[in-house]
Every structure is written in structure tokens, then in C-alpha cells.
Amino acid sequence: MLNSENNTTDEGSRRKRRNRRILWTFVAMWMIVVLAPIPGYFMTTDTVQAKGEFTDNPRSAYWGEIRQGGSGYTTDRAPEAGNLVNDSGEIWRVLRNDTISPYGAWLIAFILVAVAGYFMFAGPMKVEGELSGTKIKRWNLYDRCIHWIVAVTFFVMSISGLILLYGRAVLIPLFGREGFAGLAMFCKDVHDLLGIPFAVALVMMILPWLKDNMFRSEDAEWLAKSGGMFDGSHPSSGKNNAGEKIWFWLLTIGGTVLIVSGVILVMPNLEPLRNTMITMHILHSVSGLILIAVSLGHTYMGSIGVEGAFNGMVTGEVDTAWAKQHHDLWYAEQMGEEAPAKAKKSAKSSSGPAGLSTGKVSAS
Amino acid sequence: MARMKFLCDAERCIECNACITACKNENDVPWGINRRRVVTLNDGEPGEKSISVACMHCTDAPCQAVCPVDCFSTTSDGVVLHNKDMCIGCGYCFYACPFGAPQFPQNEAFGVRGKMDKCTYCAGGPETADGSAEEESKYGSNRLAEGKLPLCAEMCSTKALLAGDSDQISQTFTSRVMQRGGRPDTWGWSSAYGE
Numbered sequence: 432m433l434n435s436e437n438n439t440t441d442e443g444s445r446r447k448r449r450n451r452r453i454l455w456t457f458v459a460m461w462m463i464v465v466l467a468p469i470p471g472y473f474m475t476t477d478t479v480q481a482k483g484e485f486t487d488n489p490r491s492a493y494w495g496e497i498r499q500g501g502s503g504y505t506t507d508r509a510p511e512a513g514n515l516v517n518d519s520g521e522i523w524r525v526l527r528n529d530t531i532s533p534y535g536a537w538l539i540a541f542i543l544v545a546v547a548g549y550f551m552f553a554g555p556m557k558v559e560g561e562l563s564g565t566k567i568k569r570w571n572l573y574d575r576c577i578h579w580i581v582a583v584t585f586f587v588m589s590i591s592g593l594i595l596l597y598g599r600a601v602l603i604p605l606f607g608r609e610g611f612a613g614l615a616m617f618c619k620d621v622h623d624l625l626g627i628p629f630a631v632a633l634v635m636m637i638l639p640w641l642k643d644n645m646f647r648s649e650d651a652e653w654l655a656k657s658g659g660m661f662d663g664s665h666p667s668s669g670k671n672n673a674g675e676k677i678w679f680w681l682l683t684i685g686g687t688v689l690i691v692s693g694v695i696l697v698m699p700n701l702e703p704l705r706n707t708m709i710t711m712h713i714l715h716s717v718s719g720l721i722l723i724a725v726s727l728g729h730t731y732m733g734s735i736g737v738e739g740a741f742n743g744m745v746t747g748e749v750d751t752a753w754a755k756q757h758h759d760l761w762y763a764e765q766m767g768e769e770a771p772a773k774a775k776k777s778a779k780s781s782s783g784p785a786g787l788s789t790g791k792v793s794a795s
Numbered sequence: 796m797a798r799m800k801f802l803c804d805a806e807r808c809i810e811c812n813a814c815i816t817a818c819k820n821e822n823d824v825p826w827g828i829n830r831r832r833v834v835t836l837n838d839g840e841p842g843e844k845s846i847s848v849a850c851m852h853c854t855d856a857p858c859q860a861v862c863p864v865d866c867f868s869t870t871s872d873g874v875v876l877h878n879k880d881m882c883i884g885c886g887y888c889f890y891a892c893p894f895g896a897p898q899f900p901q902n903e904a905f906g907v908r909g910k911m912d913k914c915t916y917c918a919g920g921p922e923t924a925d926g927s928a929e930e931e932s933k934y935g936s937n938r939l940a941e942g943k944l945p946l947c948a949e950m951c952s953t954k955a956l957l958a959g960d961s962d963q964i965s966q967t968f969t970s971r972v973m974q975r976g977g978r979p980d981t982w983g984w985s986s987a988y989g990e
């Protein structure tokens with residue numbers, strides 16, 4: 432029994448030793464296979480670095496430069512024909528299709544919802560107390576004509592501009608591509624031609640209205656109270672309140688951007704550079720969309736938002752009660768009776784008993 | 796389905812401008828419009844390269860993406876065509892195209908540009924009957940419908956300008972590159988012969 436036990440342990444240890452030998456041989460072989468190519472790897476790296484080929488590929492540098500907008504000689508006489516690749520159009524595409532269009536639509540939708548919500552919850556601003564029946568001149572014939580020329584041209588250009596920007600998404604599903612193309616052609620022609628009367632009328636409107644739209648001390652209070660939109664108060668204001676002044680300056684700045692960019696875009700005969708046209712198109716659409724959005728607020732205020740305002744721009748005359756409530760400082764100035772400080776007091780008292788304020792107006 | 800492309804081998808182009816002549820003649824392209832042009836880079840210097848460009852018939856064509864009236868369409872052969880009846884001449888495709896392919900017959904004040912014109916890959920127009928007189932006058936010839944490739948590429952004397960299915964012409968180009976000895980040798984030589 433003992434003998435046989437010794438035999439088996441001898442045999443077991445021999446097998447173990449053999450297994451270990453096999454294992455080590457494998458490890459050694461594996462090491463050789465893995466490590467042997469490494470010196471060669473170092474060598475090739477050295478030679479490649481010495482030649483400097485892989486680190487600087489002249490071909491890729493050459494075409495990389497062309498890709499970045501390099502240009503060469505060509506017999507084509509068109510402007511920028513020597514330029515092989517100009518990828519700024521891709522930036523313009525992304526800005527127009529993915530940024531300006533959706534955000535512009537959201538901006539207009541937001542203003543529409545805000546105006547509709549305000550109208551539903553607060554309703555139109557009415558003249559407090561009774562109308563005096565006495566009218567005073569607010570806008571002369573020139574003011575009214577120029578306002579409505581600007582308004583109508585702006586409206587037509589807004590609609591045609593919006594059709595050109597959103598028509599593909601909104602109107603093509605309705606009219607089909609052929610049907611929409613006719614409309615778009617008409618809109619483009621109208622938009623291109625109407626720009627001229629709009630530009631002239633806008634300048635003729637801005638210049639004479641400039642002095643009434645300079646910001647003055649009372650505008651801060653008017654803005655702080657949001658013009659009484661939410662608390663029903665009537666902060667005092669001159670001929671134009673701070674809201675109207677902001678709209679005036681937005682229109683002045685935005686309108687100037689629109690006119691300058693529009694003239695460049697509509698004059699391909701002057702051969703502006705492609706990048707210039709792209710930049711102008713972005714400026715044109717951004718300022719156009721902002722003005723369209725804000726004009727919705729102005730249209731609301733000038734029509735159903737404030738009772739009496741629309742008639743003021745149609746007939747040029749407003750009721751004295753309206754003038755006193757909305758533009759007290761201007762009213763006082765027109766009457767030539769009170770100093771601005773006193774007028775401010777009387778404006779505050781106008782929110783008191785209706786009879787008193789009417790009485791005062793008729794007395795004046 | 797084939798996807799037609801142009802490929803210009805700048806190693807072979809010798810700036811003979813025959814592609815332009817072929818295009819103008821085949822399609823009766825009016826004065827002032829160049830559907831194809833040859834640009835020579837580093838003209839007159841060592842390493843001068845010429846390349847012939849036209850509409851690249853992009854897969855995701857920027858012109859198509861920005862067109863306000865959606866008048867572009869891609870044929871089943873991958874050719875980007877545009878409909879001159881619908882085109883309003885706004886110039887947006889010209890702003891968007893990286894290669895300056897869209898061309899306008901007019902360039903006048905008040906945004907008068909006329910209907911855009913560009914390389915049709917000798918495939919006529921999208922809405923006209925193949926080979927009709929109307930198509931001929933509006934868009935030029937329709938060689939593709941006759942089973943022929945664009946004439947510019949067919950006429951290229953050095954076979955620099957390749958036209959055809961993108962897989963096939965890229966294979967042709969790759970085999971040329973391999974035969975030339977692979978990588979940079981012919982490009983941007985720093986010295987004439989070896990070291």
C-alpha cells in the first residue's frame with residue numbers, strides 16, 4: 432500500500448513539473464511573439480520622423496487650403512468664379528432653416544398669445560368717465576398720411592416676407608408646389624418693389640417725429656408702471672409715451688437695418704460678394720421678424736387695445752378726456768395753460784370721480 | 796440604383812477648357828452663364844493644379860434645402876434638377892451652394908435675376924418630356940435619357956473628368972491612385988527627383 436502510494440505521488444509531481452514546463456514554454460513563446468516586433472516598430476518610427484512624411488502630408492495641406500476658400504485662376508468672368516469652395520453658405524443654411532425660422536415663428540406666436548391673453552383678461556383700455564365731446568388735434572394730415580403709407584407698405588412686406596420664409600413649410604402642403612410658386616413669385620416682386628416706397632416713407636416719418644420721441648424724465652415712471660397696463664394707473668406722458676418711443680426707436684434702428692440690407696440684397700447688379708449677401712440676408716430676416724412681432728403689439732394698442740387711439744390716427748383728432756388720460760403732459764402743453772408739474776397733479780386727480788374730471792375738461 | 800457624380804482627377808486635368816466648350820455647345824448655354832468652369836490653382840507655379848467644377852449633384856443639396864418654393868428635385872439617378880417654371884429667381888440657392896454652381900441669366904436692379912440655370916448632368920429638366928423641344932430650349936440636352944453620360948466628361952481628352960455611378964468612378968480613381976504609387980509622390984513635390 433505504502434509503495435503504491437509513493438509511486439502515485441512521484442508520478443503526480445512529475446506531471447506537475449511537466450505542466451509547469453509547458454506553461455513556461457508558452458509564456459516564453461508569447462513574450463517572443465509580442466516583444467520581437469517592437470524594436471522594428473521603434474526603427475520605422477525613427478525613419479518616418481526623419482523623413483517628415485506622415486506628420487505633414489503636402490497633399491492634404493494643399494486641398495485643405497482650397498477647402499478653406501482658396502481661389503485660383505479661371506476664364507469664367509463671374510464674380511468669385513476663381514473661388515472653388517465657399518462653405519459659408521452652409522452656415523447661412525443652418526441659421527436660416529434651423530435657427531431664424533423656428534425662433535422667429537415662436538417669437539411671433541408668443542407675441543400673438545400675449546396680446547390675445549391680455550385682451551381676454553384685461554380687455555381694452557377705455558376712457559375713464561365720459562367723453563368730453565371736445566376734440567383736439569393730435570396728428571396733422573402729413574403725420575397721418577406718412578403713418579399709413581409706412582403701415583400699409585410694412586404690412587404688405589411683412590406678409591410677403593413671411594410667405595417667402597414660411598411658405599414652403601406652411602403653404603406648399605395647402606396649394607401644392609406649382610400653386611405656391613406663382614404666389615411666391617408675386618410676393619418676391621411685391622417685396623422687392625415696395626421696399627422703395629417703404630424706405631422713403633420711413634425716413635420721411637422718422638425725421639419729423641424725432642423730437643417727440645426723445646426720452647424724457649417722465650418715461651422712467653411710465654416704464655416702471657408698464658404704462659398702467661396691469662394696475663390701471665395712468666402714468667403721465669408727453670405726446671408719445673415711453674412704449675411708443677421704444678417702438679419708434681426699434682422701428683428706426685430695425686428699419687435702417689432692413690433698408691440697408693434690403694438695398695444690397697435687391698441690387699445683384701452691384702455684384703456684392705456672396706458673404707456680404709449672406710450676412711445681409713441674416714440681418715434682414717432677424718430685424719424683419721423682430722419688427723413684425725413688435726408691430727403686432729403696436730397694432731393691438733392702436734386698434735382695439737386703446738379706445739380712441741385708432742380714430743386719432745384716422746381723423747387726426749382725439750377727445751380731450753382721452754388726451755388727458757393717456758398723454759396728460761402733451762394735453763397741458765397743447766392747452767398752454769399749466770406747467771408740466773401742475774399738469775401731473777391734474778392727471779392724477781383724473782383717476783378720481785368721473786364728474787370732476789369731465790367738468791374740468793369742459794371748463795377748459 | 797445608380798448615384799451619378801462627377802469626379803475631376805486634378806492630376807490629369809490640363810486646363811484645356813474643352814469640358815466648358817462641350818457643355819456650352821451641347822446645351823446651348825447663353826452668354827454669361829457657365830454651368831461648368833475650370834479653376835487653376837497656383838497658376839504658373841510648381842505644383843499647379845487644374846480642376847473642373849460644375850454642380851456636384853450633392854446628396855443633401857444645400858440649394859434644395861433653402862429654396863423657398865422647393866423647386867429642386869433629385870432624380871432616381873441622384874441628379875439634382877430644378878424646375879424653371881417654379882423658380883422665382885431669389886438667389887438663395889446661389890447663397891447656399893459651396894461651389895458657386897447656380898447661375899442667373901440676368902443681374903439687374905430690383906432683384907431681377909431671371910430663372911436660375913445650372914448643370915443638369917445632361918439630364919434635361921424635371922418636368923419636361925425627355926428629349927422634347929421644350930426641354931431642349933429650357934434646360935439643354937437630355938443625354939442621360941439616351942443612355943449617354945454628360946458630354947463634358949465624355950469629351951475629356953485626358954479622362955480627367957469622370958462621370959458615372961459614384962461607386963464605379965471612385966473605383967476608377969482609386970485604381971489610378973494605386974498605379975501612380977499610392978500617396979504623395981505627385982502632389983506638392985518639394986524637390987524634383989528624390990532627395
